[in-house]
Amino acid sequence: MGREKILEMLNSYDKNKIKIATLGSHSALNILRGAKDEGFETICICRDNEKIIYNSFDVADSFISINDFSDLLDKNLQNQLIDNNAILIPHGSFNAYIGNLNNLVVPVFGNRELMLWETDRERQRKWLLDANLKLPETYEKPEDINGLVIVKYPGAKGGMGYFLATDEEDFYSKSEKMIEKGFISREEIKNAHIQKYIVGANIYFSFFYSPVFNRVELIATDRRYESNADGIGRIPADLQLKIDLLLSYTVMGNFPVVLRESLLVQALNAAQRVVEVSKKIAYPGMVGPFCLEAVFDENNVMTVFEISARIVAGTTVGIPASPYSYLLFGENMYMGRRIAREVRLAVEKDMLDSVIY
Ligand code: AMP
Ligand code: AMP
Secondary structure (H helix, E strand, O other): HHHHHHHHHHHOHHHOOOOOOOOOOOOHHHHHHHHHHHEEEEEEEHHHHHHHHHHOOOOOEEEEEEOOOOHOOHHHHHHHHHHHHHHHHHHHHHHHHOOOOOOOOOOEEHHHHHHHHOHHHHHHHHHOOOOOOOOOOOOOOHOOOOOOOOEOOOOOOOOOOOOEOOHHHHHHHHHHHHHHHHOOOOHHHHHOOEEEEEOOEEEEEEEEEEEOEEEHHHHHHHEEEEEEEHHHHOOOHHHHHOOOOOOOOEEEEEEEEOOOHHHHHHHHHHHHHHHHHHHOOOOOOEEEEEEEEOOOOOOOOEEEEEEEEOOOHHHHHOOOHHHHHHHHHOOOHHHHHHHHHHHHHHOOOOOOEEEEE
């Protein structure tokens, strides 16, 4: 869907009656609550199974029921959103369960083209390299592996089925085990992305690029709580060897982190360069939330192993405010609210076109 068509749709909206909508999944609590904090009515597009979450926290003013996340592309459903002057806030489930938003005519906050750059490993790598970031080495094929690697798949799968390997033989035997366990498919193994494993401290940076203020903001930082990687350390090494454990990285939650202050130099510079490059690769460039996933090694060097071009779930550690968002705003501010604030300011300044694609 061309940007022109979306902006045309946006033009037909009553800007004083905008509602904020999202799929009931991933970080919808954060997004919907943030919208309410900024005075918007909210719509949760939700499967029956998850409705309990959004009802329990009372963040949705109305629900649209779906059977499957891909129903979002349904014409009638889209018309319902358009009739409500709804702006959609995308999150990880848009990547994981829908992918290409080409057939979506409802205005989206952010840049849907950059979300495609995120899901295509080659393009993502090019983006980050152009921004002069240090990335982990990658290996074209399993035969090239030499040393500890992590094996990943396309899309936002939250670490599901990732595994570590040290050589070709190890790669194939572990992938068979992962397929047997039903974590991944044979097809996914063919498209696996093999990256050098960086040992260090993992930090996920939730940034926000504001077209209204023309600045990059650090909203929150977190690290992940992963199963079973974070459980294995509780078993003594001799027993680990006996039970032949298969390591996995399926995300279960997140912890807040604050960084050693001097490390912010690398992170803030990286975020600014990522935004600069985004403007060259996908007009109008980055809008709103993005996340850099990094590892800092023992020499304080930051390696970035992933970018997400939308809100990430870990940013929820920053409700109602993270130390960083408080430093910047002096009030409670978190990603969902920051998104809604930008929409509100963009309406007031008549620059909604700049935050929508
Ligand atoms: P869920 O609604 O929990 O099924 O999550 C939707 C998608 O987002 C899945 O692909 C998850 O792997 C991913 N996801 C959910 N929570 C997180 C998180 N805290 N960190 C990273 N990915 C996540
Ligand atoms: P991702 O889906 O890329 O966010 O990665 C999921 C998890 O895998 C991360 O939270 C890390 O624990 C781990 N991870 C991914 N890539 C690397 C890497 N190159 N080096 C070390 N750990 C990694």
